[in-house]
Amino acid sequence: MTDPQTANGGKPMIVLENVDKFFGTFQALDDISLTVAKKEVVVVIGPSGSGKSTLIRCINRLEKHDAGRVVVDGVELTDDIRNIHEVRMETGMVFQQFNLFPHLSVLDNVTLAPREVRHMAKAEAEELGMKMLARVRIPEQARKFPGQLSGGQQQRVAIARSLAMQPKMMLFDEPTSALDPEMIKEVLEVMEELAASGMTMIVISHEMGFARAVADRIIFMADGQIVEVGPPEHFFTNPTEERTKTFLSQIL
Amino acid sequence: MTTTASRPVAVRWVKKNLFSTPLNVFLTVVLGAAIVYLAYLVIRFLVTSNFEILRVNLALFMVGSFPRAQLWRVVVALLLLAIMAGLAGGMLKAAARERSKDAGIRLAEVRGSRAVGSWLRRFWPLGLLVIAALALTRTLTPTLVAIAVVGLLVASRWLGAHLGPIPRRVGWIVVVLLPLAAYWILSASGLGWDDWGGFMLNIFLTIAGILFAFPIGVALALGRRSTLPVVRAFSIGYIELIRGVPLITLLLMAVFALGFFLPRDLRPGSVTRVLIVITAFEAAYIAEVVRGGLQSVPRGQSEAAQSLGLPALKITRLIVLPQALRATIPAMVGQFISLFKDTTLVAIVGLGDILAASSFANAQPAFNAQGLARITLPFVALAFWAGSFAMSREAGRLERRLGIGER
Ligand SMILES: Nc1ncnc2c1ncn2[C@@H]1O[C@H](COP(=O)(O)OP(=O)(O)OP(=O)(O)O)[C@@H](O)[C@H]1O
Numbered sequence A: 001m002t003d004p005q006t007a008n009g010g011k012p013m014i015v016l017e018n019v020d021k022f023f024g025t026f027q028a029l030d031d032i033s034l035t036v037a038k039k040e041v042v043v044v045i046g047p048s049g050s051g052k053s054t055l056i057r058c059i060n061r062l063e064k065h066d067a068g069r070v071v072v073d074g075v076e077l078t079d080d081i082r083n084i085h086e087v088r089m090e091t092g093m094v095f096q097q098f099n100l101f102p103h104l105s106v107l108d109n110v111t112l113a114p115r116e117v118r119h120m121a122k123a124e125a126e127e128l129g130m131k132m133l134a135r136v137r138i139p140e141q142a143r144k145f146p147g148q149l150s151g152g153q154q155q156r157v158a159i160a161r162s163l164a165m166q167p168k169m170m171l172f173d174e175p176t177s178a179l180d181p182e183m184i185k186e187v188l189e190v191m192e193e194l195a196a197s198g199m200t201m202i203v204i205s206h207e208m209g210f211a212r213a214v215a216d217r218i219i220f221m222a223d224g225q226i227v228e229v230g231p232p233e234h235f236f237t238n239p240t241e242e243r244t245k246t247f248l249s250q251i252l
Numbered sequence B: 001m002t003t004t005a006s007r008p009v010a011v012r013w014v015k016k017n018l019f020s021t022p023l024n025v026f027l028t029v030v031l032g033a034a035i036v037y038l039a040y041l042v043i044r045f046l047v048t049s050n051f052e053i054l055r056v057n058l059a060l061f062m063v064g065s066f067p068r069a070q071l072w073r074v075v076v077a078l079l080l081l082a083i084m085a086g087l088a089g090g091m092l093k094a095a096a097r098e099r100s101k102d103a104g105i106r107l108a109e110v111r112g113s114r115a116v117g118s119w120l121r122r123f124w125p126l127g128l129l130v131i132a133a134l135a136l137t138r139t140l141t142p143t144l145v146a147i148a149v150v151g152l153l154v155a156s157r158w159l160g161a162h163l164g165p166i167p168r169r170v171g172w173i174v175v176v177l178l179p180l181a182a183y184w185i186l187s188a189s190g191l192g193w194d195d196w197g198g199f200m201l202n203i204f205l206t207i208a209g210i211l212f213a214f215p216i217g218v219a220l221a222l223g224r225r226s227t228l229p230v231v232r233a234f235s236i237g238y239i240e241l242i243r244g245v246p247l248i249t250l251l252l253m254a255v256f257a258l259g260f261f262l263p264r265d266l267r268p269g270s271v272t273r274v275l276i277v278i279t280a281f282e283a284a285y286i287a288e289v290v291r292g293g294l295q296s297v298p299r300g301q302s303e304a305a306q307s308l309g310l311p312a313l314k315i316t317r318l319i320v321l322p323q324a325l326r327a328t329i330p331a332m333v334g335q336f337i338s339l340f341k342d343t344t345l346v347a348i349v350g351l352g353d354i355l356a357a358s359s360f361a362n363a364q365p366a367f368n369a370q371g372l373a374r375i376t377l378p379f380v381a382l383a384f385w386a387g388s389f390a391m392s393r394e395a396g397r398l399e400r401r402l403g404i405g406e407r
């Protein structure tokens, strides 16, 4: 099989081929094919229930796809637990609800995976953790507990926690939609810096300003299918599909 | 607050809380009268009763038929356990203090007379029990022992609270070793569990029951959620089977029916059998409590851990269980308290616990047929109430301590 074509012509980081996903008889993903290049930033938009979350959860095996192929940095996701582990080690994920571990301090949240998965020594992990917290601009909160932080701070800790595993790509599932408006910016800024540093990213988000600024491509999904794909200008100037137009008119 | 101001405040408080509405007035008068009458009954009981039956049988109530010449063993064990409890409490306190200091939360430090007040509020029933028991003794030794126990508790608690992080690690090892040492002292020189009795037996069955049943219960709760069908079926079957049978039935079977199934040499002693039954029984209930806790941990927690690459076992051990168990503390302590009280059921299968001691004392020629159960049973009740009260109060504190920084 030839290397799938990517938008900026680079090597593919994530390849989905004809992926189907069912919940019972309900089809959440319908013949999805998508290739994301290294360093590419893809923003996924679409109405509620269109399968956006399901799509990115299939990439790190939080959901198991029912048909087609998912290949992440050359590793195909199968029932083989070693492949799944390998993919999860190099894929970071940020959730809408942060999902920080409430019983661990901020620093312990960040160092847990490096220590338990990469078997890093405590001092080394904490140095790395502090570096990551500095990167998301909250090193002074290291000893606090998640419950003591604002939503925006928690989400930045969640980003630092993923970055501490030094992933090759990051998946974001509506990272700012649980946040108060004044906190959205601080999280988006961190994400923009991340994109500028060359991280491969798939971001589910309806923050169109962010999409315009950093996305290489926008994907519009509906009913489990990819309806339209293109660079941001395409979406802002002349989207072709009727459904895309309707949706954009609702969110813009 | 000045004294001149305090009187109107008190009056206002009484008006607002006791006599605000006609219904409130009615309730205050009726319940107040009931309380006064009950207090009168208790005082009359204390003043007019003859406590000779308790005085003569105090050792029987406390340690059953444990050889009287070996009572020093009980004393030493008590002292060791006091050190253990003090150390553990102090170290938990120190750890909580450090965690909260790091997180920038100010824990209310209670010192001096306030600290004594807080102790009294938590342990006054236990203190009442000890004072009642000491008032019944005829020599000074038990009082000295009680003073030593309290002294050791306070001293080791202070020590535990002032240990650095590394000595604290040693401290925890000591905390684990001390009860083993206490156990060894109580069972050395040919004495076995079957020589234990009285309140000591109730306490032993409670603690040992908890220690053995807890890990089994957690394993069963996890097994119930396992993806392996055999493990899941076994866990569900076990839990539902045990929960469908009364404890007393299981105890009777273990003591009277087991003989038919086991060869004579393999039949363990009565206390062992009872402990096995209690463990098996409690494990099923603990499993259900833990299941509730596991369900209270949001799915996002394990998904976040999965996305970080943590393997399933570590997710359970480091993420899910700590949160689940913390959420179960109130229910778990309720379970432990009911186990504590249920240990009196062993009296029915012929073991000499504190309840059996009560019947035994009432059957003695000197006290026979005088209706003295009205003296002995309240004493038994006081013993259990004091223990249960302290357990539930301590659990509340533990919960708050572990929950530092959460929500
Ligand atoms: N575990 C599940 N069991 C059953 N159905 C599910 C499950 N997860 C998702 N679905 C269904 O699959 C469809 C797609 O869900 P998904 O969460 O991917 O949508 P989404 O595009 O992320 O929506 P939203 O914007 O609301 O997050 C929805 O109809 C949802 O009800």
Ligand SMILES: [Mg+2]
Pocket (backbone or CB within 6 Å): A052, A053, A054, A173
């Ligand atoms: Mg979603």
